[in-house]
Amino acid sequence: MQIGSGLYSAAVAATLEVSQLCVRYTDITAVSGVSFRVNPGEIVALLGANGAGKTSTLESCIGLRRPTSGHITAFGSDPTSISARVRTGVMLQTGGLYPSARPLAWLEYLARLYPTSATPRDLLEAVGIDPTRRTTNRRLSGGEQQRVKLAAALLPRPDLLYLDEPTAGVDLVARRSLVDLVRAQAQRGAAILLTTHLLTDVDDLADRVVVLDSGRVRAQGTLDALTGATQALRFTATPGLAIASLQADLGSGLRVSEGGAGNYLIEGHVTPDVLATATAWCARMGVMPQGLTSSRHSLEELLSTTAAEHSSDNDSPEEST
Ligand code: ATP
Numbered sequence: 001m002q003i004g005s006g007l008y009s010a011a012v013a014a015t016l017e018v019s020q021l022c023v024r025y026t027d028i029t030a031v032s033g034v035s036f037r038v039n040p041g042e043i044v045a046l047l048g049a050n051g052a053g054k055t056s057t058l059e060s061c062i063g064l065r066r067p068t069s070g071h072i073t074a075f076g077s078d079p080t081s082i083s084a085r086v087r088t089g090v091m092l093q094t095g096g097l098y099p100s101a102r103p104l105a106w107l108e109y110l111a112r113l114y115p116t117s118a119t120p121r122d123l124l125e126a127v128g129i130d131p132t133r134r135t136t137n138r139r140l141s142g143g144e145q146q147r148v149k150l151a152a153a154l155l156p157r158p159d160l161l162y163l164d165e166p167t168a169g170v171d172l173v174a175r176r177s178l179v180d181l182v183r184a185q186a187q188r189g190a191a192i193l194l195t196t197h198l199l200t201d202v203d204d205l206a207d208r209v210v211v212l213d214s215g216r217v218r219a220q221g222t223l224d225a226l227t228g229a230t231q232a233l234r235f236t237a238t239p240g241l242a243i244a245s246l247q248a249d250l251g252s253g254l255r256v257s258e259g260g261a262g263n264y265l266i267e268g269h270v271t272p273d274v275l276a277t278a279t280a281w282c283a284r285m286g287v288m289p290q291g292l293t294s295s296r297h298s299l300e301e302l303l304s305t306t307a308a309e310h311s312s313d314n315d316s317p318e319e320s321t
Pocket of ligand 1: 025026029318
């Protein structure tokens with residue numbers, strides 16, 4: 001599924017371009033033919049269940065892992081080149097903080113490694129850490145460490161920014177300012193690749209999502225296009241009704257399920273005809289549907305549908321040969 005792709009026209013030079021990426025470990029293929037691009041000023045979220053291949057993809061993009069095959073360019077050249085690295089900011093889930101340094105001293109050290117750098121004090125203030133604080137990195141709380149790591153990633157005023165679970169463990173108030181800070185980076189033209197399991201991060205930040213499943217791209221496009229493409233009609237009625245007959249009435253373009261006891265869901269392109277078919281079926285069953293609502297798919301539903309489609313394809317990660 002590829003929706004809303006018109007947004008990233010080939011006329012715009014992508015900041016990050018990933019083409020047919022494959023990452024194979026000893027006995028499994030973690031990433032298999034993944035392609036996507038991130039344009040200047042765009043925030044793309046890489047989504048997927050545990051083991052979908054997000055980290056392997058991210059590590060390959062950053063240059064921490066050598067892909068088995070495929071092609072990655074940052075600013076049109078090798079992402080590991082010095083010219084690309086000095087324009088790239090990275091915030092990983094683990095590591096990245098020297099434990100016995102204080103936040104300001106650590107950022108000042110890192111700042112000296114870049115040809116030009118933002119001011120460490122300003123960045124610490126922007127992420128809500130008092131620059132005069134004497135606590136060492138190791139004694140900061142998990143959420144505070146995340147904030148220092150984000151400040152460190154922003155030191156080179158990056159044109160390409162990788163954020164691996166940036167708001168994990170961050171309290172709600174601090175999360176708000178981190179989200180604003182990340183958005184501001186995109187507004188000044190940075191291309192941002194984000195991985196997260198938090199759908200609120202996706203809602204608040206992502207211009208586009210790439211959904212990975214067992215190492216393959218299962219869907220990509222704008223959030224609106226992906227979630228709007230599939231709609232849902234819900235109602236409650238007596239549990240255990242024979243939904244096979246409703247499925248037959250609706251045809252193969254729609255999918256009927258009973259989630260919890262008596263909670264019925266029709267997914268697909270929901271039109272007034274679909275509504276009429278569903279209510280006529282309820283009348284035949286002799287039940288009164290309650291709480292009939294139609295809505296767009298939520299992102300959560302999109303992700304679980306993707307996973308369900310995949311498991312029915314019986315398309316598990318390939319064993320390498
Ligand atoms: P999560 O959301 O849990 O972080 P992920 O989407 O980031 O998962 P990856 O960490 O890329 O997924 O892992 C993809 C697959 O590759 C998994 O099956 C994982 O067990 C396997 N894998 C990852 N790293 C290695 C490695 N170094 N050696 C062998 N297998 C690995």
